[in-house]
Amino acid sequence: MGFYTRSSDLAPSSEPQNGRSPAKATHSRQQATWGAGARTGAKGLSRHRWLRSRYQGWVLPIGLLIAWELLSRLGVFPPNLLPAPSTVTATIWGLAASGELVRHIGITLFRVVLGFGVGTLAATVFGALTGYSPVAHRYLDPLLQALRNIPSLAWVPLFILWLGIFETSKVALIAVGVFFPVYLNLMSGIQNVDRKLVEVGKIYRLSQIQLIYRVFFPATLPAYIVGLRNGLSLGWMFVVAAELMGASQGLGFLLIDGQTTGRPAIILASLLLFALLGKLTDSLLAALGKRLLRWQDTYISA
Amino acid sequence: MLYIENVSKQFDNGFTALERITLKIEPGEIVTLVGTSGCGKSTLLRIVAGLEFPSLGGVLIDNELITAPHPKVGLVFQEPRLMPWLTVQENIEFGLHNLPLPERRRRSEAVLAKVHLTPFAHALPRQLSGGMAQRVAIARSLVTQPDILLLDEPFGALDAFTRARLQDHLLEIWGYDRPTLLLVTHDVEEALVLSDRIIMLHPNPGRIFKVLRVDLPRPRQRSSVQFQELKEQLLLGLDLAGAAPALVKR
Numbered sequence: 351m352g353f354y355t356r357s358s359d360l361a362p363s364s365e366p367q368n369g370r371s372p373a374k375a376t377h378s379r380q381q382a383t384w385g386a387g388a389r390t391g392a393k394g395l396s397r398h399r400w401l402r403s404r405y406q407g408w409v410l411p412i413g414l415l416i417a418w419e420l421l422s423r424l425g426v427f428p429p430n431l432l433p434a435p436s437t438v439t440a441t442i443w444g445l446a447a448s449g450e451l452v453r454h455i456g457i458t459l460f461r462v463v464l465g466f467g468v469g470t471l472a473a474t475v476f477g478a479l480t481g482y483s484p485v486a487h488r489y490l491d492p493l494l495q496a497l498r499n500i501p502s503l504a505w506v507p508l509f510i511l512w513l514g515i516f517e518t519s520k521v522a523l524i525a526v527g528v529f530f531p532v533y534l535n536l537m538s539g540i541q542n543v544d545r546k547l548v549e550v551g552k553i554y555r556l557s558q559i560q561l562i563y564r565v566f567f568p569a570t571l572p573a574y575i576v577g578l579r580n581g582l583s584l585g586w587m588f589v590v591a592a593e594l595m596g597a598s599q600g601l602g603f604l605l606i607d608g609q610t611t612g613r614p615a616i617i618l619a620s621l622l623l624f625a626l627l628g629k630l631t632d633s634l635l636a637a638l639g640k641r642l643l644r645w646q647d648t649y650i651s652a
Numbered sequence: 653m654l655y656i657e658n659v660s661k662q663f664d665n666g667f668t669a670l671e672r673i674t675l676k677i678e679p680g681e682i683v684t685l686v687g688t689s690g691c692g693k694s695t696l697l698r699i700v701a702g703l704e705f706p707s708l709g710g711v712l713i714d715n716e717l718i719t720a721p722h723p724k725v726g727l728v729f730q731e732p733r734l735m736p737w738l739t740v741q742e743n744i745e746f747g748l749h750n751l752p753l754p755e756r757r758r759r760s761e762a763v764l765a766k767v768h769l770t771p772f773a774h775a776l777p778r779q780l781s782g783g784m785a786q787r788v789a790i791a792r793s794l795v796t797q798p799d800i801l802l803l804d805e806p807f808g809a810l811d812a813f814t815r816a817r818l819q820d821h822l823l824e825i826w827g828y829d830r831p832t833l834l835l836v837t838h839d840v841e842e843a844l845v846l847s848d849r850i851i852m853l854h855p856n857p858g859r860i861f862k863v864l865r866v867d868l869p870r871p872r873q874r875s876s877v878q879f880q881e882l883k884e885q886l887l888l889g890l891d892l893a894g895a896a897p898a899l900v901k902r
């Protein structure tokens with residue numbers, strides 16, 4: 351890398367730069383060449399890195415799957431306890447063909463999305479309040495911190511009593527799980543906004559509202575997105591709990607179903623689908639975050 | 653007209669940072685504050701900017717008492733303090749939120765050219781060098797066309813070359829609209845190159861110790877005899893204020 355930067359420094363007028371840090375190479379460069387050179391350089395680089403990181407992520411899972419399949423076929427794993435990946439795939443395929451799969455995935459997704467939405471909304475309101483206003487913080491935060499220390503699953507009996515065993519109690523449980531990580535990240539994000547940037551806002555006489563959306567909001571966004579991702583992963587955790595405690599549909603129901611009917615392939619299929627859906631939804635949030643936070647100057651800023 | 657009238661500042665912890673500072677600054681004048689670290693220079697600028705309030709006395713701008721940041725006063729902090737999520741141009745437009753977009757664009761483009769940063773209009777702060785970032789910060793203040801521009805060690809973190817270039821830039825920009833400049837520096841030559849008047853402060857509590865007028869025509873030659881004489885005087889004054897070790901660098 352040092353080699354590349356050096357060569358481009360020596361010949362500032364020569365073609366696109368290969369250096370890894372466009373900003374670093376800029377100092378010694380002509381202003382006119384900077385824009386074009388740095389931009390194409392960065393694009394080519396990130397594409398290359400993107401491809402490579404994709405491959406690297408897949409190596410281990412695919413290797414394990416192949417090993418698992420082989421060992422199953424050789425009879426090392428008893429099929430009534432650990433069926434082969436091909437059997438699991440066939441099970442998923444069967445569920446999909448009968449239309450059941452869409453129904454189970456649909457209802458589980460519905461619960462997660464709704465619970466996540468409700469939890470996030472509440473957390474955003476409370477987090478914004480306690481983060482921004484010291485008075486609200488003194489009144490609300492101790493109570494919320496105390497509630498946080500109740501293991502979320504301990505709410506289950508109460509929710510069932512209050513809200514019945516149907517959707518409402520499930521969504522409520524998921525919302526409680528989502529609430530705390532979002533709340534904590536948002537609150538501390540707001541509290542940690544750089545006072546120096548807030549002063550800049552004051553110098554330019556921003557109103558309270560303008561200050562919030564022009565300084566506090568963008569400055570808090572990174573922490574908020576971390577909170578959302580943590581919240582979402584807890585949402586997936588709690589949907590399983592909610593569906594285990596009594597449901598006739600959903601991926602969590604499939605787990606119980608597989609257990610009671612002695613079909614491990616169903617259980618594994620359900621686990622696999624949880625993994626896929628969890629990863630997928632998290633990737634969506636991550637991609638959104640990356641788009642919104644392109645300005646960040648971080649170690650891994652692609 | 654900027655009138656600092658008998659300003660004292662005592663912080664909540666009882667520390668007196670400034671005591672009885674009185675200073676009258678004419679429109680278009682360039683005044684520099686020098687003095688050891690901790691003698692209250694930043695505090696004084698922050699009071700003039702309306703970010704901090706004096707315990708006694710007050711600051712008048714055109715006979716109006718300052719109780720909050722004034723629309724005609726700009727402040728350039730010691731660090732650039734750019735919004736990392738905005739591009740250079742958007743940062744420069746940060747203070748123009750009340751103007752319609754075309755007018756904002758027109759003004760920011762004009763200022764970008766003045767600080768020679770037009771090719772970087774769409775760069776993000778993390779892509780800038782320290783000197784460039786500081787120029788953006790200056791541009792962000794200039795674009796609001798302040799009558800009074802306060803600069804807190806604006807070139808403090810920069811190397812001697814960049815510093816000299818930015819001093820020239822600053823004078824060039826001052827030449828356009830002739831705003832009042834009140835700046836803080838640790839650099840004796842910088843004070844002499846820029847100012848009409850140099851205010852020496854001494855610490856504990858921060859007080860005006862001595863005032864030096866610089867009547868040399870601009871642009872000033874650092875090697876000229878008069879310049880060197882004034883430098884001697886200034887160093888001597890600062891020495892008496894107990895500040896010499898921190899200031900005699902070159």
Ligand SMILES: Nc1ncnc2c1ncn2[C@@H]1O[C@H](COP(=O)(O)OP(=O)(O)OP(=O)(O)O)[C@@H](O)[C@H]1O
Nearest residue numbers: 663664665667669688689690691692693694695696
């Ligand atoms: N908020 C505060 N509370 C208490 N004391 C403070 C506060 N802000 C500044 N001070 C004190 O006031 C004194 C003057 O601070 P100030 O920042 O104005 O110094 P300065 O002259 O700008 O120094 P430097 O050259 O190092 O920037 C310092 O001794 C500092 O400790």
Ligand SMILES: [Mg+2]
Nearest residue numbers: 693694695804
């Ligand atoms: Mg200071």
